[in-house]
Amino acid sequence: MSTVKATNFQNASSATANMVTDASGNVSFGGTAAMSSSFLRNRIINGDMRIDQRNAGTEVNPAVTQTYYLDRWQATSTAASKYKIGQNAGAVTPPTGYTNYLGLTSLSAYTVGAAESFGVRQLIEGLNVSDLAWGTASAATVTLSFWVRSSLTGTFGGSLRNSDGTRSYPFTYTISVANTWEQKTVTVAGDTSGTWLTTNGIGIILIFSIGAGSTFSGTAGAWAATNYLSATGATSVVGTNGATFYVTGVQLEVGTVATPFERQLYNAQLAQCQRYYYRISATGNNQPFANAFCDNTTIARGAVLFPVTMRDRPTALEQSGTVANYAIISAPTGQNCTSVPAFATSTVISSEINFTIASGLVAGQGCLLRSGSASGASAYLGWSAEL
Amino acid sequence: MIFKCLSLIEGETQIYARVDEDGLIRLTCTADYPEFKAWLAEGNTPLPADEEV
Numbered sequence: 001m002s003t004v005k006a007t008n009f010q011n012a013s014s015a016t017a018n019m020v021t022d023a024s025g026n027v028s029f030g031g032t033a034a035m036s037s038s039f040l041r042n043r044i045i046n047g048d049m050r051i052d053q054r055n056a057g058t059e060v061n062p063a064v065t066q067t068y069y070l071d072r073w074q075a076t077s078t079a080a081s082k083y084k085i086g087q088n089a090g091a092v093t094p095p096t097g098y099t100n101y102l103g104l105t106s107l108s109a110y111t112v113g114a115a116e117s118f119g120v121r122q123l124i125e126g127l128n129v130s131d132l133a134w135g136t137a138s139a140a141t142v143t144l145s146f147w148v149r150s151s152l153t154g155t156f157g158g159s160l161r162n163s164d165g166t167r168s169y170p171f172t173y174t175i176s177v178a179n180t181w182e183q184k185t186v187t188v189a190g191d192t193s194g195t196w197l198t199t200n201g202i203g204i205i206l207i208f209s210i211g212a213g214s215t216f217s218g219t220a221g222a223w224a225a226t227n228y229l230s231a232t233g234a235t236s237v238v239g240t241n242g243a244t245f246y247v248t249g250v251q252l253e254v255g256t257v258a259t260p261f262e263r264q265l266y267n268a269q270l271a272q273c274q275r276y277y278y279r280i281s282a283t284g285n286n287q288p289f290a291n292a293f294c295d296n297t298t299i300a301r302g303a304v305l306f307p308v309t310m311r312d313r314p315t316a317l318e319q320s321g322t323v324a325n326y327a328i329i330s331a332p333t334g335q336n337c338t339s340v341p342a343f344a345t346s347t348v349i350s351s352e353i354n355f356t357i358a359s360g361l362v363a364g365q366g367c368l369l370r371s372g373s374a375s376g377a378s379a380y381l382g383w384s385a386e387l
Numbered sequence: 388m389i390f391k392c393l394s395l396i397e398g399e400t401q402i403y404a405r406v407d408e409d410g411l412i413r414l415t416c417t418a419d420y421p422e423f424k425a426w427l428a429e430g431n432t433p434l435p436a437d438e439e440v
Contacts, residue, residue, distance in 0.1 A: 299396070315420040315421075316415065316417070316420045316422075317414065317415050318413060319413060321412055342404070343415040
């Protein structure tokens with residue numbers, strides 16, 4: 001490869017240099033730098049694992065299903081209690097420039113059955129990958145990059161998959177040194193076949209496997225018309241008791257080059273996550289959730305506005321499960337609830353919720369829905385529009 | 388885990404409560420909630436509102 005050594009680059013019609021380089025690698029533009037894709041390159045949300053609205057760093061044990069833990073990251077398990085997961089679990093130092101990672105720890109030496117799989121994955125909304133034109137002759141090449149660390153070494157597996165599992169691309173990467181962060185890059189020629197949604201449904205699923213049976217394992221580096229979640233022969237993390245698997249700095253971008261991880265302001269990244277999940281967490285007693293009105297002597301109905309438009313209309317309300325965590329205040333005093341807060345209805349920008357107390361509300365009077373007077377710090381309200 | 392009906396508020400949509408293994412209700416939802424639909428598809432039926440879990 002040849003190298004052009006120059007400080008200034010200037011258009012023939014321009015009076016001054018259009019692009020100036022310096023010895024430190026900085027490049028200054030006199031005008032606008034236009035790229036074939038935007039500066040918002042990363043199709044992964046919360047790739048640096050900073051946002052954890054649900055658990056705030058607490059380590060949890062995934063149930064048998066697909067469940068979200070760190071924002072946008074879903075743990076998958078076909079058997080319970082085989083691993084635990086959490087933000088910064090294991091308390092190792094993240095790679096330079098990162099403060100967080102997603103940590104998994106195997107809880108047994110489990111032999112994965114043929115039709116079993118374990119891993120973490122991100123379901124990317126179709127609207128965010130519609131320009132890739134997958135499923136057409138113009139399918140764009142993408143490059144996946146990430147930092148990974150494990151107590152195990154060897155060949156590890158993952159996959160890119162479509163929404164219904166009729167197209168998948170198993171990939172491998174090698175962890176060379178145990179308990180050491182390594183950055184990996186995988187370039188994938190876009191799929192010219194199959195159906196890839198470009199709606200607010202599932203566009204692409206990125207999977208990091210920590211154990212997959214033969215049914216879900218295929219030849220690495222090739223598209224297949226089936227539901228492969230990993231590559232044949234990949235290391236099973238759940239197969240070793242106490243084995244760890246940590247990942248962060250995940251980026252999926254158009255092209256063949258893994259560019260530096262796309263940094264975002266915290267509030268912008270949180271807002272991206274809130275399109276899929278929004279939680280209001282109280283940190284103490286008597287903290288407000290929503291304005292409301294008294295529907296009758298026992299029920300108050302309030303509305304919560306979401307900070308961003310959600311992907312879809314939520315159909316459920318999550319809360320702590322403890323009635324004393326919640327209260328209604330209405331003149332002249334407040335009372336702790338006698339039932340947990342209940343979902344009523346929602347749009348993509350708001351939700352109506354109901355709080356209930358034993359008696360004493362005056363129909364038509366205004367009131368405030370808030371955390372309880374004694375154990376309010378455990379109160380939260382959550383809405384999901386996850387894929 | 389099971390689901391039970393909450394008392395119907397006149398003119399409003401039926402709301403269901405998910406009762407977890409420890410007896411706590413940590414989620415309430417409409418019939419459109421995916422987890423509830425999957426539970427129904429397994430052949431389950433929500434308990435009536437006045438039935439104790």
